[in-house]
Amino acid sequence: MVPALDPHNARIPDFTLDRFRAARQPLVDDFGLTHELAAQRLAAMWQAQNNIDREDWDNLQEELAEAARLQQVERRLEEEEQQRALDEEKELTKQEERKKNRNKFLTYNKVPISTAITKLPLPIATRKLKKGDFVELYYFTNKGLAEAEASTQSTDDDALTLTRDEDGQHAFVPVTASKFKDTVIPDKDLTWAEFDEAAPRLIQAMRESSWEEERVQSHLNMWLKLSGHPYRHDPDEYGKRALIVYQDTARRRWHNLLGTPESFDLVPISMEMIKEIRDDLLHKPNKALREEALQASTIPIPLPAPSHPRTLSPTLSPSFPPPPFSFLSASCQPTTSHRPLLVAPLSVPVSVFTTNNYRLHATLDPHKATTLLSPSAPPRSAHPQRAPLLPPAILIVYCPT
Secondary structure, eight states: OOOOGGGGGGGOOTTTGGHHHHHHHHHHHHHHOHHHHHHHHHHHHHHHHHHHHHHHHHHHHHHHHHHHHHHHHHHHHHHHHHEEEEOOOOHHHHHHHHHHSGGGGOOOOOOOOOSSSSOOOHHHHHHHHHHHOOOOOGGGGHHHHHHHHOOOOSSOOEEEEEEEESSEHHHHHEEHHHHHHGGGOOOOOHHHHHHHHHHHHHHHHHHHHOOOOOHEEEHHHHHHHTTTSGGGGGGGGHHHHHHHHHHHHHHHHHTTTTTSSSSSOOOOOHHHHHHHHHHHHHHHHHHHHHHHHHHHSSSSSOOOOSSSSSESSSSSTTTEEEEEEEOOOEEOOOOOEEEEEEEEEEEOOEEEEETTTTTEOOOOTTTTTOOEEEEOOOSSSSSOOEEEEOOOOOEEEEEEE
């Protein structure tokens, strides 16, 4: 049994005193001891019991101390967990506050004011960058920055307005997005001068918006490679335009495929895709003219009854094999005035034939068309004369009126 009081503080009694005579008497009677020896025997017995009590007391104190220590550790862990939960809640609240009122938490440099104030893009561009979305280069051109500077800033950039998207669906979008939507020039329609203005600024804005450096470097490397591409310094405008269209197409596709198995890196650039874009740009004018020619060929043009009709025909002399090329024919009569009967862009090699008193001319410039049928002196040979005409070419047959 563990003593209630600390046995270390107990003092051995003086068993020789008369008040312990009753305790000594059994020893005197049973063992024939004197009262002095009986007192010594009682003192020895007390000391032995005190030693046992001290040991039990010490063990109890150790157990109590260990229990108290464990309880203190548990209490400290609970307090730390509560504090951690409280800190996390405060941090979440602070983050929400930062999202709603970002300007309150923006840092500033403790330096004097500069006379050169950095121009900021429209809030919609900054918002897109913060989300990691695609943002048009136009916002970072000189014109786009001037628009942002001249525009009236809303007191609440989160104000929404109801608009209709390209699919005819109604949706709420930021007022700034709706206001400047029609003024933004797509990347594919930018000039190289505008691109050179915007690209470095967008790279800086990406870093300021906490984009991963790997993504920033991917954009930077793509633009550097395009700037050093042979098409960039080619006098052919189609090559230069193809590079601009390529970077727009690649960036939009990169954003759309993020997080999918079809995602890709912006570098290396695709030479095949650039060439396809260039070819498409090169043949687009011919395609438009071809459609115009098809429409023009279906419009009937009334002609006066010819008194001396002369026919321009693909029919050749028997000495010529059937022509493996395109040829246009028209019925005409000799006069000095002309009007166009048919316009057709050609994309295959053709030949120009001279028959009777009319000669077909052609121009190699796909952007210009000149008179292709005009009076001519009769040819010396009885057979039609042929001359090569390389594509792309535009063949216009004029008919005298």
